[in-house]
Amino acid sequence: MGLPLFDAQSDPGPSFVRFAEMAGLTLPPAPSEHSAHATTVAAVRYADGVVMVGDRQATSYYVANRDVRKIEPADRYTALAISGSAARGIEFIRLAQLSFEHYEKMSDSALSLEGKANYLSPLIQRNNLTSALVVLPLLAGWDLAHQCGRIFEYDGAGGCYERHDFAVIGSGSPFADSTLRLGYRADMNRDDALALAALAIYEAADNDPSTGGPDFVRSIFPMIVTLTSEGFRELDQDVAASTFRSINDRRSESGGVAGGTLR
Amino acid sequence: MSNYFYVAPEQLIKDRAEFAQKGIARGRSIVAAIFDVGVVLVAENPSASLYKISEIYDRIAFAGVGKYNEFDRLREAGIRWADGTGYTYSREDVDARALANYYAQHLGDMFTEGQKPLEVEILVAQLGNKFRPTKLYRIAYEGTISDEENFAVLGGDAETIKGRFAALEVGHLSLADTLKNAVTALAGPERELPVGDLEVGVLEDRGDRRTFARLSDEQIAGLLT
Numbered sequence: 001m002g003l004p005l006f007d008a009q010s011d012p013g014p015s016f017v018r019f020a021e022m023a024g025l026t027l028p029p030a031p032s033e034h035s036a037h038a039t040t041v042a043a044v045r046y047a048d049g050v051v052m053v054g055d056r057q058a059t060s061y062y063v064a065n066r067d068v069r070k071i072e073p074a075d076r077y078t079a080l081a082i083s084g085s086a087a088r089g090i091e092f093i094r095l096a097q098l099s100f101e102h103y104e105k106m107s108d109s110a111l112s113l114e115g116k117a118n119y120l121s122p123l124i125q126r127n128n129l130t131s132a133l134v135v136l137p138l139l140a141g142w143d144l145a146h147q148c149g150r151i152f153e154y155d156g157a158g159g160c161y162e163r164h165d166f167a168v169i170g171s172g173s174p175f176a177d178s179t180l181r182l183g184y185r186a187d188m189n190r191d192d193a194l195a196l197a198a199l200a201i202y203e204a205a206d207n208d209p210s211t212g213g214p215d216f217v218r219s220i221f222p223m224i225v226t227l228t229s230e231g232f233r234e235l236d237q238d239v240a241a242s243t244f245r246s247i248n249d250r251r252s253e254s255g256g257v258a259g260g261t262l263r
Numbered sequence: 264m265s266n267y268f269y270v271a272p273e274q275l276i277k278d279r280a281e282f283a284q285k286g287i288a289r290g291r292s293i294v295a296a297i298f299d300v301g302v303v304l305v306a307e308n309p310s311a312s313l314y315k316i317s318e319i320y321d322r323i324a325f326a327g328v329g330k331y332n333e334f335d336r337l338r339e340a341g342i343r344w345a346d347g348t349g350y351t352y353s354r355e356d357v358d359a360r361a362l363a364n365y366y367a368q369h370l371g372d373m374f375t376e377g378q379k380p381l382e383v384e385i386l387v388a389q390l391g392n393k394f395r396p397t398k399l400y401r402i403a404y405e406g407t408i409s410d411e412e413n414f415a416v417l418g419g420d421a422e423t424i425k426g427r428f429a430a431l432e433v434g435h436l437s438l439a440d441t442l443k444n445a446v447t448a449l450a451g452p453e454r455e456l457p458v459g460d461l462e463v464g465v466l467e468d469r470g471d472r473r474t475f476a477r478l479s480d481e482q483i484a485g486l487l488t
Contacts, residue, residue, distance in 0.1 A: 001344060001347055001348060001351070002365060002368075003340050003344055003365040003366065003368070003369050004340050004343040004344055004347065005336065005340045005369070016346055016350075019343050019346075019347070020347065020350065023343075025347055025350060025351055094350070095350075098346055098349075098350055101346075101473075102342065102343075102346050105317070105318050105319070105342045105346075106339060106342055108314060108317065
């Protein structure tokens with residue numbers, strides 16, 4: 001690639017995607033038969049931010065991968081989770097990360113959280129309308145201007161919706177969503193929100209074969225991420241291990257039944 | 264029918280060079296220097312929003328003097344080139360030398376074939392790691408590229424400032440000492456530069472992927488005391 005110079009009329013501005021299209025760096029996504037997919041990721045808002053928990057399994061006709069990272073930092077204050085096609089999803093995260101950084105460098109100021117959320121809409125639309133492999137992301141971040149954690153979910157056509165309580169993506173959504181609906185309270189503290197989000201993933205993994213639960217044999221546990229005024233933070237796998245072990249122990253004691261109370 | 268008068272190529276180049284030099288000489292200068300653990304870029308710039316120094320990539324910074332709109336367009340092209348290359352290949356494949364060469368080609372083309380030469384002088388700085396050396400590439404208005412050792416000065420009064428800085432800076436000093444020397448060299452013996460007129464960018468490893476940081480007035484004042 002030579003030096004990409006544009007005249008004032010055709011200048012793509014600070015958008016990396018528009019530039020990449022003009023420079024021919026991106027190819028239109030082509031349909032493919034094989035795709036690893038299925039996932040459950042839950043995001044829960046609490047008093048000081050957002051906690052996100054995501055399973056680690058990639059599934060095609062069989063388990064394709066057991067330690068996939070489905071939640072990635074999009075930048076210092078934002079996390080992006082993906083569900084759907086793994087191949088398109090990874091590309092989606094890469095493009096989003098690069099776009100936010102590109103914007104920041106080009107215009108010497110970071111995009112607002114809402115700006116980042118809106119920027120993803122046409123990307124989803126373009127991907128899902130031109131490709132057989134659908135990607136649905138979930139965006140959560142710490143809003144520096146408004147000093148609060150915020151969650152944005154999307155529909156398949158690229159529609160962007162802010163959620164003030166919690167949001168779920170992936171094939172295990174019905175089970176995770178039910179768990180969150182029963183257990184959610186406004187202004188929870190971090191530990192309660194974390195325990196609830198982890199329980200939602202546990203329920204999803206218990207009922208959806210395409211969602212991976214805690215793997216005590218290989219010591220692979222769902223990813224736990226928090227977004228607070230300190231930014232994106234991934235919790236140690238030790239924390240995830242003890243969180244899921246305690247859910248598991250309670251569930252064995254009750255003979256596999258959640259049993260009326262949320263346990 | 265219009266008449267074309269013959270102009271000797273020597274004359275043409277001389278005229279163009281004079282034109283570009285005049286434009287560059289109007290602007291204030293920049294000192295870029297390698298210190299013990301990084302690269303510091305110091306500009307005299309009274310504007311707090313129209314920057315002369317900026318981030319291109321994880322370990323690459325840019326500085327420009329002369330006409331703002333012209334070097335800012337080069338800065339944007341550099342960011343696009345770096346992000347595009349990193350996206351196509353890998354972040355490790357983004358190399359300051361390749362970018363400096365593209366800039367040199369473009370400036371050279373504009374000098375000989377453009378409507379007018381660009382009235383800019385630019386610098387591409389790279390913070391080294393295991394795979395690449397720390398480098399300062401200075402690219403002049405006519406496309407001459409020079410690989411500067413230890414430090415580089417851009418702008419109209421470059422030779423004088425270069426002399427002053429070379430007399431002060433012996434070996435690779437700390438960030439604070441290098442910054443002090445750069446400011447002293449930029450100011451000269453007759454005046455003092457207020458912190459508000461300084462723009463400072465630093466490339467330094469802090470454990471993050473991105474190594475560029477713009478220093479605030481408070482940080483600059485802290486380092487200068």
